Amino acid sequence: xxxxxxxxxxxxxxxxxxxxxxQQVVAQVTxxxxxxxxxxxxxTETDTDRIVxxxxxxxxxxxxxxxxxxSGVQLAxxxxxxxxxxxxxxxxxxxxxxxxxxxGYIAATSDTITIPTGLGGLYAISAVISWxxxxxxxxxxxxxxxxxxxxxxxxxxxxxxxxxxxSVIVPVAAAQTVQIRLSQGSGGAINVTGNxxxxxxxx
Numbered sequence: 478x479x480x481x482x483x484x485x486x487x488x489x490x491x492x493x494x495x496x497x498x499x500q501q502v503v504a505q506v507t508x509x510x511x512x513x514x515x516x517x518x519x520x521t522e523t524d525t526d527r528i529v530x531x532x533x534x535x536x537x538x539x540x541x542x543x544x545x546x547x548s549g550v551q552l553a554x555x556x557x558x559x560x561x562x563x564x565x566x567x568x569x570x571x572x573x574x575x576x577x578x579x580x581g582y583i584a585a586t587s588d589t590i591t592i593p594t595g596l597g598g599l600y601a602i603s604a605v606i607s608w609x610x611x612x613x614x615x616x617x618x619x620x621x622x623x624x625x626x627x628x629x630x631x632x633x634x635x636x637x638x639x640x641x642x643x644s645v646i647v648p649v650a651a652a653q654t655v656q657i658r659l660s661q662g663s664g665g666a667i668n669v670t671g672n673x674x675x676x677x678x679x680x
Contacts (some may be wrong), residue, residue: 480551503528507512511536522546537595539680548596549676550583551576557609560659564615567658570606570671582675590655590675595650598680603644604657606671611639612661623653632661646678 504512507524514531519539521528526546529536541547552572560568569588580593602620616632618641630643649655655675661667 484567496554535595537680547676548579549674550590552578552583552585552590552673552675554669554671557670559664559666560612560661560669562613562661562664564617564660566664567617567619567621567660568660569621569656570604570669570673572673577664588656590665592649592651592653592655593640594651596677597649597653599646599678600649600655600675601644601646601678602655602673602675603642604671604673605642606657606659607670608639608641608661610663612659612667613663616641616661616663617659619658620645620647621656621658622647622649623655625660634669 494625504520505523506520508522508527509524511520512518513528514533514536516531516533518531519528520536521542526541526543527538528540528542528546530539531537538548553574553576554570554572555574558571571586571588572583574587575583579582580596582593583590592646599637604618604620606618612632617629618632619627619629620643621627628643628645628647632641643657657671657673659669
């Protein structure tokens with residue numbers, strides 16, 4: 478809302494109060510006691526440690542002011558998973574442990590993270606994979622978004638260390654999916670374990 482621009486001596490009406498004061502104050506509420514939505518209005522939710530903004534239709538999560546308000550997942554592959562050989566064959570890591578899942582991004586055991594309704598945005602994604610033996614020449618780790626777009630990191634030659642990582646910051650829309658996929662050219666199957674962190678940075 479713009480500044481009211483009231484002249485000296487003007488009477489402050491209830492409409493002035495609503496439009497130029499109440500609707501522009503960042504109110505402290507809970508997720509169950511949000512005020513009437515006005516486009517652009519911000520509130521802080523004391524029960525979630527989150528900042529939300531009304532976009533004209535819905536309240537949208539735009540940030541957090543405490544660690545409890547973060548949005549994202551921390552996942553692990555504790556049991557070994559076999560990755561077949563073939564540098565053009567990509568296998569998605571199937572995560573079997575959810576250390577943190579703030580909003581139902583995934584139901585372990587699964588290889589696919591799905592962005593919840595209202596939580597599309599810019600995400601920081603980082604995965605670390607440990608191989609039981611060196612994966613071989615032209616092997617790859619990739620972040621694979623919505624079955625169409627990938628950010629690939631080549632692992633290297635046969636002397637490559639048995640730990641590899643990928644880290645990206647990418648936009649992912651609500652209902653889109655994220656996978657970590659691997660390929661390797663050792664000539665035989667290799668077991669892997671690993672960890673993944675994925676946190677929403679902004680809308």
